[in-house]
Amino acid sequence: MPIDERPDKHGTAEGAHRLALITVIRALVDNASVADPGLRKRITTDVEAYIMRLDPQSELEFDFAERARSFAANLLKPSDS
Structure with missing residues (x-):
């Protein structure tokens, strides 16, 4: 059974x-950033x-x-950071 189909007994x-x-x-962003x-x-x-556009107020x-800002920044950090 593949690992992603096994029960997650340890969470x-x-x-x-x-x-x-x-x-x-x-890694994909790093690679794409070389060309762009x-x-x-x-x-x-x-x-x-x-x-x-959401105009956050609540x-x-x-x-x-x-x-959203934090998650995007985390994904956009260079891999070696």
Whole structure:
């Protein structure tokens, strides 16, 4: 049975999955940034533009906006950071 189909008796599946996704996305962004040095800035700008269209005013919306910024920044960090 593949590991991703086994019961998660230690509760590690979500964290392991998240680590794998972050690592792969960072590597892809690193690779794409060689050919397109403005990629990280454009993605950050796109995230900000999306948040601005939401016009966050409630605590929930502010929380969403801050988390989106933080998650995007984490994914856009160079792999060697």
